[in-house]
Amino acid sequence: MAIRNDQQPNYLASLRHILLGAAIVCLIALFLLWRIDNARVERLRAALVDQFVPSFEWTIEPVAAVGRLFGDLQSYTRIQEQNEELRRALQRMEGWREAALQLEQRNARLLALNNVRLSARTTFVTGEIIADASSPFQRSAMVNVGRIDGVVDGSVAVDGLGLVGRIAGVGERSSRILLLTDGSSRVPAMVRPSGHHAIVAGNNTRAPLLEFVDHPDAIQLGDRIVTSGDGGLFPRDILIGQVVSGSDGRLRVRLSADYGHLDFVRVIREVPPEEIEGPGNLIGPVLTSEEALLPGVPRTMELSQ
Amino acid sequence: MKRRGDPFRLMRQAAFFFFCVAAVYLPITPLAPGADRVAPDVLYCLAVAWVLRDPSSAPVWIILATGLLADVLMARPLGLGALGLVIVTEIARSWQVSIRDTNILVEWAFAIVLFAIAWVATLTVLQLSFSAVPSLMTSLRLIVETSILYVVISLATAIGMRIFGPRRRRGGDAYERARAW
Numbered sequence: 150m151a152i153r154n155d156q157q158p159n160y161l162a163s164l165r166h167i168l169l170g171a172a173i174v175c176l177i178a179l180f181l182l183w184r185i186d187n188a189r190v191e192r193l194r195a196a197l198v199d200q201f202v203p204s205f206e207w208t209i210e211p212v213a214a215v216g217r218l219f220g221d222l223q224s225y226t227r228i229q230e231q232n233e234e235l236r237r238a239l240q241r242m243e244g245w246r247e248a249a250l251q252l253e254q255r256n257a258r259l260l261a262l263n264n265v266r267l268s269a270r271t272t273f274v275t276g277e278i279i280a281d282a283s284s285p286f287q288r289s290a291m292v293n294v295g296r297i298d299g300v301v302d303g304s305v306a307v308d309g310l311g312l313v314g315r316i317a318g319v320g321e322r323s324s325r326i327l328l329l330t331d332g333s334s335r336v337p338a339m340v341r342p343s344g345h346h347a348i349v350a351g352n353n354t355r356a357p358l359l360e361f362v363d364h365p366d367a368i369q370l371g372d373r374i375v376t377s378g379d380g381g382l383f384p385r386d387i388l389i390g391q392v393v394s395g396s397d398g399r400l401r402v403r404l405s406a407d408y409g410h411l412d413f414v415r416v417i418r419e420v421p422p423e424e425i426e427g428p429g430n431l432i433g434p435v436l437t438s439e440e441a442l443l444p445g446v447p448r449t450m451e452l453s454q
Numbered sequence: 455m456k457r458r459g460d461p462f463r464l465m466r467q468a469a470f471f472f473f474c475v476a477a478v479y480l481p482i483t484p485l486a487p488g489a490d491r492v493a494p495d496v497l498y499c500l501a502v503a504w505v506l507r508d509p510s511s512a513p514v515w516i517i518l519a520t521g522l523l524a525d526v527l528m529a530r531p532l533g534l535g536a537l538g539l540v541i542v543t544e545i546a547r548s549w550q551v552s553i554r555d556t557n558i559l560v561e562w563a564f565a566i567v568l569f570a571i572a573w574v575a576t577l578t579v580l581q582l583s584f585s586a587v588p589s590l591m592t593s594l595r596l597i598v599e600t601s602i603l604y605v606v607i608s609l610a611t612a613i614g615m616r617i618f619g620p621r622r623r624r625g626g627d628a629y630e631r632a633r634a635w
Contacts, residue, residue: 172518173540179533184583190532197526202482216485280527281487285588285596287529290487325529330490333586353592355490411487 191318199320202280202291271384273415274298279323288331288353289314294416295322303382305417311388311405312336312376313414326414329357329389329404337379338389343367346377349389349402359392359400370394374402384419466511466618473500474520482527492592494599495569497524499607501539502565505546506553507615517543531580538572558608565608566601573597 183190276294283289294300296319304316306326314334318325327334334351338359345363352358362368372392378385390404477500481493497520504512521536528535545568546553553561573593580587588596 169514173537176533176537180531183532184585194526194532201527212483213485216483278484278487280482281484282482282527282529284528284530285492285592286531289529353589409486
């Protein structure tokens with residue numbers, strides 16, 4: 150068989166194929182690691198995001214500002230309508246403000262009368278949304294407060310009106326909020342005024358589903374939905390939204406948080422309640438029958454008498 | 455005879471890297487966080503359109519690095535998005551000679567069919583590994599939006615390459631199938 154001497158084997162191409170194969174194997178291994186040890190890899194992801202996103206904030210901010218400017222320009226076309234809407238809303242709010250002031254005064258009087266000491270276990274820190282980290286796989290947003298601000302995994306995020314989501318992934322200076330609209334979001338809720346329990350289940354749309362309702366017949370459209378506090382994941386009585394009926398006839402939630410314009414969010418820092426350990430020496434150790442008969446050892450009967 | 459190197463290749467490579475990083479950061483810009491939208495895959499459109507026109511300045515390591523960056527920042531399954539992007543661009547690289555002389559419709563159909571196959575493969579892997587998968591509607595919206603965006607990015611890349619891209623040698627292979635690093 151004739152072999153041409155001027156043809157040289159392409160070592161570079163072979164080496165490239167080997168390195169490409171190695172890279173593909175590494176990527177498969179990384180995916181498997183993510184699947185198997187998800188918590189640890191997610192912590193690594195949070196640390197990487199903490200490095201990349203805040204350092205590029207100076208580039209993201211101007212782009213976002215220009216984008217919002219275009220959005221505002223579009224809204225100028227219906228400025229007259231908006232003006233009228235705002236006047237009507239302001240009128241309604243004036244009434245509510247008066248009612249709120251009266252209630253506040255009444256509440257203060259009642260608290261003073263009863264000498265109630267309220268527990269101040271919750272504080273909050275306000276952060277700005279620095280990145281929209283949504284993808285087909287997850288609905289989330291990055292906020293510029295992190296571990297150094299006291300944010301922990303599971304902290305609750307709200308905007309001015311209602312619940313936005315909870316923290317899932319904390320870095321030093323940033324954290325990820327898993328939005329209520331995410332497909333994996335489940336929030337124990339209570340429907341007011343009926344008091345029935347339900348679960349607000351995200352489904353990657355703007356109107357999450359209301360599932361596992363105690364008595365669906367007792368639910369009225371327009372009822373308010375608040376967090377029930379069940380399971381201890383969310384504090385009680387944070388407004389989620391209102392009951393609406395979807396086009397498919399299923400009960401859904403119109404979220405109170407302004408999901409179209411999430412610029413700032415409050416992350417609630419909840420200090421865990423103090424744990425009381427043991428009975429505080431009021432109850433002694435359990436004695437055996439022999440020990441109990443010894444002289445000088447107080448008997449339970451005697452103690453109770 | 456020794457070939458003369460392309461003096462602008464390095465510049466095009468730097469431009470490709472810059473645009474890829476921008477393609478990762480653009481979808482995470484907080485224009486309307488929480489809004490009900492599915493962002494098209496900008497990085498995919500850019501990488502495939504570039505590889506089909508000038509594979510020598512679109513090395514696989516840039517595609518790999520930016521694919522991983524996108525996985526990290528956009529909360530995608532870690533490694534899977536980058537893997538799909540690398541495989542798809544390698545397929546595009548091997549078909550580049552056949553695709554480059556056709557019209558944009560054929561290129562568009564090629565890119566979208568490739569994207570749809572890669573997406574279905576990704577969902578299959580996720581399903582097999584018992585991970586949560588996006589709904590059918592989300593997938594359809596993603597494919598449609600990416601296919602629309604591909605036309606825009608492909609045209610922009612074509613115009614850019616016409617000005618700054620490699621020149622065709624007379625009777626030779628201007629779009630040399632460089633096995634870029």
